[in-house]
Amino acid sequence: MSTPATTERRALVVEDDEDISELIGFTLAKQGFEVRTVHDGPSAVTAVPEFDPDLITLDLGLPGLDGLEVCRRVRSETDAYVVMITARGDEVDRLIGLETGADDFLAKPFSSRELAARVNAMFRRPRRGPQAEATPSPEIAAPAMPGEDHEVLRHGMLTVDVDGRQVHRNGEELELTRTEFDLLTELMRTPARVWSREALLRSVWGNEWASDTHLVEVHVGNLRRKLSQGAGDQRFIRTVRGVGYRMEAAVTA
Template sequence: MSQATHGERRAVVVEDDEDIRSLIEFTLTTQGFEVRAAESGLDGVELVRTFDPDLVTLDLGLPGIDGIETCRRIRELTDAYVVMITARDDEIDRLLGLETGADDFLSKPFSVRELKARVNAMFRRPRRGYDTAGSAAAGGAPAPASAVPDHEVLEHGPLRVDVDGRRAFRGGDELALTRTEFDLLTELMRTPARVWTREALLRSVWGTDWATDTHLVEVHIGNLRRKLGEAPTTAGFIRTVRGVGYRMEALDA
């Protein structure tokens, strides 16, 4: 997992188009990132392995292994934010990218302003667990609430979320959540009786009001449900409120 402290954010740009790669590198550098770049999926995966970034921008149409497979391999190495970039506008590409672990999506051509806005929104999410060395990567169970001042721990039945340590558990098993999946689960568990609209979750988790991005919420909720061990035919922990949005399933007293 990435553990770069505040002011030491790192990014990997995986893009085979030299002009776009240079533009993204320049944009992220002006945002305070230390940036490394790769031209192919395989080189990008290796760079993620060695550089341990906080953010990855990933072109969908890469030579060799494509962006979908590259994203899948990257997700085995890191929980860094992944922004997938594509020249194609097919919805299936967006859905496949999100299902393999991308956090957000940008379509070419995109503006520097939009890239900056989306990156800034992602890094406004709470990441207090990375302010203390080793807090997010240490093995074993999360620290008890009394061990750290204002340490926030949420519980919902067998689910337990250590907000500050950014770790989630079902029973005794730690869940391998991406940052976006973790943030979604945290928001839902903080107010388990609240029905969240997709638009409200976009504002809270992604920091955006772009209504066209409600697919982001739907796909990430689906990914989160699978990792929570929910079967499609059972109610599970997250309930869909038809025509409105989502809330945590009420538990029996």
């Protein structure tokens, strides 16, 4: 199923339940997405590079390949937002889904209003390319590189090109998901600030997630692993017990 679009945004709906896939597709089409629907895991893996979606809703219990395996396979090919959908409310499923690169998790049954609110909150985050609108911080942002007019943040061996959505550690580019990138950007804009989990939820995910601090904990854990891999004993994000997170003191190689 494909639905005419009113914007350039695309959504891939991966759902084997016909009624639920129609509900999701209708909801996203009303939000201005061009929608394509597939009903099994292998078809999803094939559709992602062909359709190049901005958003993927991904059922956990798919035939052929389950949603977790689909997410693992496509995450290296796309920076689309991924919303994992499941009939099981098990916390283990939820955390595993986020660790594979999903940005959010919805348990069935859910309302079209809830889905629309969460999707809209996601797309209020900074976007890739010319659609991104960065607000530089004069204390943290480095001067724009010659011939370029965008925000660059530096903290020790880390460099974040905000508009280009690239992260480098000592010149090596790191592969982060959208959510990991957005988290790191928030932390690096004010590296001395201690962010509570609730404040990060509001800033990165939006008010719709205000009580779901597990999202922050899982994504910060994933971000830490990627930043530290190959960096020896260097740690980049500090946990402030009882409060939240802040950047570690800047260390250069």
